[in-house]
Amino acid sequence: MALEDAGVTLDSIAFKIATGYGRKRAEANRDVTEITCHAAGAVHLFPGTRTIIDIGGQDTKVIRVSPDGDVENFAMNDKCAAGTGRFLEVMARALEVDIDELGPLSLESDNPQKISSFCTVFGESEVVSHVAGGAAAADIARGIHESVAHRVSGLVKRVGVENELTMSGGVARNPGMRSALSAALSTPINFHENSQIMGALGAALIARTTHQRA
Amino acid sequence: MSRMPLQATALTQKLMKEYYASCRESHARGRKVAWSTVMMPTEILLAADIDVLFPENQSATCGAKGLGPELSELAEAAGLSQETCSYVRCDLGIRKGGQSPWGGLPDPDIVFCATSSCTTVTKWYQDLRRFFSCEFAMVDMPFNFSGEITEHAENYIVEQLQGCIRQIEALTGKPYDYERLEEVVGLAQTAHEYWRKCLELGATNPSPITTTDILVNMGPIVCLRGTQAAIDVYETLYEELLERVRIGYVAAGQERFRLVWDNIPFWFALGSTVRRLSAHGAVLVGATYLYHWVRDVDPKDPLRTMGRAYSTAITMNQSIAHKITKIGNMLELYQADGLIIHSNRSCKPDSLGSLDLKRAIEDRLNIPVLMVDGDHTDSRAVSDAVVQTRMEAFIESLEQRKYGGLQLA
Amino acid sequence: MNDAYKELLATCKSVISNPMAYVAEWKSRNPGKKAVGFLPTYVPLEPIYAAGGLPVGLWGSDIPVAVADAYIQQFTCSLVRSVTEEAFTGMYDGLDAVLFPPICDSLKLVGSSWDLNLSGKFLVEFANLPERLDGAAAGTYLEAELRRVSKRINGESIEDRHFPQAIALVNRLRESMAGFCTWRSAHPVPFADVAAILKAATVLHADEYRTLVDKVLSVASAPAEPVHAIPIVVTGLSCQLPHPEMMRCFDEAGLSVVADDLFLGLRGTPAVEENGNPYANIAKSYCKSAPMAIRHTEHAKRHEQILEQIERNRAKGIVFMVPKFCEPEWFDLRYLQEEIRQRRIPNIVLDFEEGLGATGSLQTRLSAFAETLSLR
Numbered sequence: 001m002a003l004e005d006a007g008v009t010l011d012s013i014a015f016k017i018a019t020g021y022g023r024k025r026a027e028a029n030r031d032v033t034e035i036t037c038h039a040a041g042a043v044h045l046f047p048g049t050r051t052i053i054d055i056g057g058q059d060t061k062v063i064r065v066s067p068d069g070d071v072e073n074f075a076m077n078d079k080c081a082a083g084t085g086r087f088l089e090v091m092a093r094a095l096e097v098d099i100d101e102l103g104p105l106s107l108e109s110d111n112p113q114k115i116s117s118f119c120t121v122f123g124e125s126e127v128v129s130h131v132a133g134g135a136a137a138a139d140i141a142r143g144i145h146e147s148v149a150h151r152v153s154g155l156v157k158r159v160g161v162e163n164e165l166t167m168s169g170g171v172a173r174n175p176g177m178r179s180a181l182s183a184a185l186s187t188p189i190n191f192h193e194n195s196q197i198m199g200a201l202g203a204a205l206i207a208r209t210t211h212q213r214a
Numbered sequence: 215m216s217r218m219p220l221q222a223t224a225l226t227q228k229l230m231k232e233y234y235a236s237c238r239e240s241h242a243r244g245r246k247v248a249w250s251t252v253m254m255p256t257e258i259l260l261a262a263d264i265d266v267l268f269p270e271n272q273s274a275t276c277g278a279k280g281l282g283p284e285l286s287e288l289a290e291a292a293g294l295s296q297e298t299c300s301y302v303r304c305d306l307g308i309r310k311g312g313q314s315p316w317g318g319l320p321d322p323d324i325v326f327c328a329t330s331s332c333t334t335v336t337k338w339y340q341d342l343r344r345f346f347s348c349e350f351a352m353v354d355m356p357f358n359f360s361g362e363i364t365e366h367a368e369n370y371i372v373e374q375l376q377g378c379i380r381q382i383e384a385l386t387g388k389p390y391d392y393e394r395l396e397e398v399v400g401l402a403q404t405a406h407e408y409w410r411k412c413l414e415l416g417a418t419n420p421s422p423i424t425t426t427d428i429l430v431n432m433g434p435i436v437c438l439r440g441t442q443a444a445i446d447v448y449e450t451l452y453e454e455l456l457e458r459v460r461i462g463y464v465a466a467g468q469e470r471f472r473l474v475w476d477n478i479p480f481w482f483a484l485g486s487t488v489r490r491l492s493a494h495g496a497v498l499v500g501a502t503y504l505y506h507w508v509r510d511v512d513p514k515d516p517l518r519t520m521g522r523a524y525s526t527a528i529t530m531n532q533s534i535a536h537k538i539t540k541i542g543n544m545l546e547l548y549q550a551d552g553l554i555i556h557s558n559r560s561c562k563p564d565s566l567g568s569l570d571l572k573r574a575i576e577d578r579l580n581i582p583v584l585m586v587d588g589d590h591t592d593s594r595a596v597s598d599a600v601v602q603t604r605m606e607a608f609i610e611s612l613e614q615r616k617y618g619g620l621q622l623a
Numbered sequence: 624m625n626d627a628y629k630e631l632l633a634t635c636k637s638v639i640s641n642p643m644a645y646v647a648e649w650k651s652r653n654p655g656k657k658a659v660g661f662l663p664t665y666v667p668l669e670p671i672y673a674a675g676g677l678p679v680g681l682w683g684s685d686i687p688v689a690v691a692d693a694y695i696q697q698f699t700c701s702l703v704r705s706v707t708e709e710a711f712t713g714m715y716d717g718l719d720a721v722l723f724p725p726i727c728d729s730l731k732l733v734g735s736s737w738d739l740n741l742s743g744k745f746l747v748e749f750a751n752l753p754e755r756l757d758g759a760a761a762g763t764y765l766e767a768e769l770r771r772v773s774k775r776i777n778g779e780s781i782e783d784r785h786f787p788q789a790i791a792l793v794n795r796l797r798e799s800m801a802g803f804c805t806w807r808s809a810h811p812v813p814f815a816d817v818a819a820i821l822k823a824a825t826v827l828h829a830d831e832y833r834t835l836v837d838k839v840l841s842v843a844s845a846p847a848e849p850v851h852a853i854p855i856v857v858t859g860l861s862c863q864l865p866h867p868e869m870m871r872c873f874d875e876a877g878l879s880v881v882a883d884d885l886f887l888g889l890r891g892t893p894a895v896e897e898n899g900n901p902y903a904n905i906a907k908s909y910c911k912s913a914p915m916a917i918r919h920t921e922h923a924k925r926h927e928q929i930l931e932q933i934e935r936n937r938a939k940g941i942v943f944m945v946p947k948f949c950e951p952e953w954f955d956l957r958y959l960q961e962e963i964r965q966r967r968i969p970n971i972v973l974d975f976e977e978g979l980g981a982t983g984s985l986q987t988r989l990s991a992f993a994e995t996l997s998l999r
Contacts, residue, residue, distance in 0.1 A: 334950055334954075338954075340919070341954070367764065533735040
């Protein structure tokens with residue numbers, strides 16, 4: 001399907017790299033973690049990148065790369081969902097807002113409501129009590145994004161903030177998230193409209209290099 | 215009945231304020247300052263004219279002022295995991311430039327820790343030694359798992375206290391004054407006795423004093439037992455409570471349910487917890503925490519009796535079986551309708567075993583128990599809404615039990 | 624690998640996959656003798672062997688925890704929870720006694736809960752080891768404490784004359800473990816196997832273990848198969864020996880763990896003098912324990928120990944594998960990581976929790992770490 005869209009055939013592919021959680025099971029010439037792939041993709045699109053923030057569904061990664069684009073260090077959230085896309089999903093549901101609308105909605109806020117708990121379950125009950133307290137949906141939405149941004153910025157500080165920052169992954173398309181994160185880190189963040197395929201792009205780039213070297 | 219202010223509270227506030235001010239001044243004039251854990255026989259320091267300050271108390275105050283999350287975050291940014299006790303994170307947060315509600319503590323010349331509260335303090339105080347490049351003293355207090363302290367454990371504690379005294383001599387450059395120690399321990403024992411009598415009067419049904427009012431008067435027994443000033447506070451409090459009991463003064467106005475609290479409070483929500491409970495006529499009449507200072511020490515044999523007291527009076531360092539007996543007795547003394555246990559993720563030694571405690575109190579004494587998850591200073595680990603719901607549901611169940619059904623408010 | 628190694632590994636794997644079956648079998652061979660379980664990381668084994676008994680390390684497994692949740696809160700490490708699950712579901716009923724070293728706040732209180740709930744099944748005792756190792760007071764105290772514990776678990780005082788043999792046996796057990804660790808630095812074997820072999824040292828009778836390891840060490844070692852794995856050091860688990868399934872992630876990521884400080888208690892105490900007052904001698908050895916998070920020692924000593932391991936084994940990086948909810952290890956991590964970073968040694972922190980299907984994320988992190996190392 002994807003091959004058709006791209007107008008290529010399977011046998012025209014010289015070297016395949018699998019990445020992501022299923023990478024070990026895919027038929028490929030080799031597998032590379034999504035961390036290395038996201039880094040390669042981000043550096044390709046924004047060559048000045050030194051820090052990559054990837055907020056995914058289950059986990060969040062902060063990756064530091066050298067000026068040459070090699071991964072130097074990275075940090076991931078622990079097993080709990082706070083600071084991940086999952087947190088946003090749960091909160092959107094608690095707020096009864098579509099997940100795609102949560103970000104734009106948050107930008108309308110002028111009085112963000114604080115979500116202070118670092119536990120998703122507790123955070124959800126905070127959202128519910130803000131709703132019950134009559135707070136505006138936009139203000140709660142902003143609070144939700146600030147909570148994630150706060151959590152992620154802690155992770156960023158663990159590897160050290162180094163400009164430029166680039167966001168990758170699907171959550172990067174959420175303007176509320178970009179705005180909150182940029183505010184939390186007091187620095188602008190690079191964003192590409194195709195952010196969700198940055199990892200795949202990176203995998204392709206690594207495949208090309210590996211193949212050429214071989 | 216109109217509200218009667220407590221003279222003792224005014225005395226406590228004045229005493230503690232003057233104490234902290236004088237520590238700051240005298241430190242500037244070269245007097246030695248020690249930082250110590252709370253569950254440490256600090257009588258040995260007071261007897262050597264060393265000012266003693268307690269980072270745990272500062273952290274509790276941070277909690278009460280709502281500074282827990284921001285100080286914790288500073289500590290976490292400095293590399294200390296969220297898995298550690300939030301008292302330690304508050305202290306490190308202040309050392310990393312965070313705001314102290316007290317304007318900070320004067321730097322220590324020596325730090326003292328005793329494992330009677332937890333093993334956390336050893337790691338914490340090693341860090342303090344490194345941070346301040348100061349002397350470090352420690353008393354390892356073996357866990358009392360059988361209910362009785364063994365003779366060799368007692369000797370071990372005494373020998374370590376003697377070691378601490380040698381460190382004090384080196385610090386002050388003076389031979390240690392053992393007569394002065396006897397005097398200080400004698401004063402401490404008098405303070406302990408008044409403290410015990412105040413708690414016993416506080417247990418009167420209905421209660422002449424709220425637990426919050428006792429908590430705000432803890433400063434002297436924790437920090438200054440061994441001084442005449444501490445005795446004066448508790449003698450005053452005792453007289454006031456006698457008078458209140460005599461005239462039938464009920465501190466909470468009404469007591470539909472008498473509840474006891476186990477573990478350190480949520481310092482950041484103490485007021486709101488009490489208010490919420492009282493909205494339903496539920497009153498905190500006692501707290502197990504206060505009983506750590508119900509101790510017996512003997513000026514004739516100070517080191518040995520202090521060692522024994524720290525192995526038998528502090529439930530954090532004792533078996534669950536012992537804790538069950540102690541709290542069971544207390545619930546009967548208070549004629550309590552229920553027990554609220556705070557399962558405090560920052561204080562494992564006082565929290566693990568709570569599930570056994572809950573079962574035992576419910577089964578043996580037929581007293582309902584509520585367990586709430588929380589943290590003593592880090593409000594990010596606590597969901598206010600969840601706590602509120604659980605407390606209200608608990609009171610509803612008490613209501614059905616005690617009054618046969620829900621009452622219209 | 625040679626046949627002796629295959630035999631060692633097969634026996635160890637079988638014993639740790641079902642330690643209680645081994646205990647039952649040992650007891651049928653040794654009627655009237657006691658099997659005494661112990662919690663990590665260390666209790667002196669000599670008094671158990673002196674009475675002819677079998678010490679059995681309790682390590683739990685990756686079983687889902689359900690029953691234990693009714694006794695201990697979830698803010699305890701996975702080892703404590705999993706062992707409690709096994710104990711409360713009757714898996715340890717074949718033991719005569721269990722010894723707890725109250726080395727952390729969790730073990731103190733969890734041991735107390737076992738005592739409260741399980742003492743009808745087996746004796747629950749505390750080997751109340753001192754937290755500090757400095758000064759004469761700790762040694763004197765420990766000597767008396769060991770006499771007491773020995774009498775309690777054995778039901779009678781063991782005469783001193785039974786000790787030299789038991790002390791020699793445990794000394795040789797330490798030698799076997801150390802010998803194996805040296806051997807494996809030169810013969811890279813999967814980390815999963817290392818974990819299994821070290822773990823079995825606390826379950827198999829010391830004599831049987833030594834015989835198996837000696838065979839491996841005595842065979843002129845065939846040249847090691849070429850290994851492309853990247854040498855690294857693991858630290859942070861001084862009380863734990865993870866389930867081999869979990870350790871396989873290191874091997875799959877292409878990382879070869881050439882040194883570690885897993886389960887340092889027994890390995891980290893030096894040989895005990897065989898002659899003289901046995902209890903005093905054991906106490907003396909304990910007070911010379913290697914630095915680890917659960918003992919009161921200076922930060923610098925632990926840092927030196929780890930840096931030395933990295934240097935000696937030419938490791939390319941270090942993995943901090945720190946158990947979730949283990950306060951002592953998380954405290955130590957702060958300065959240790961600072962020290963490692965200053966030296967620009969690549970490192971990664973993983974919070975460790977057995978079970979919960981955590982291997983997927985562990986694998987990603989380790990593979991990514993391997994990728995960063997291979998770029999250097």
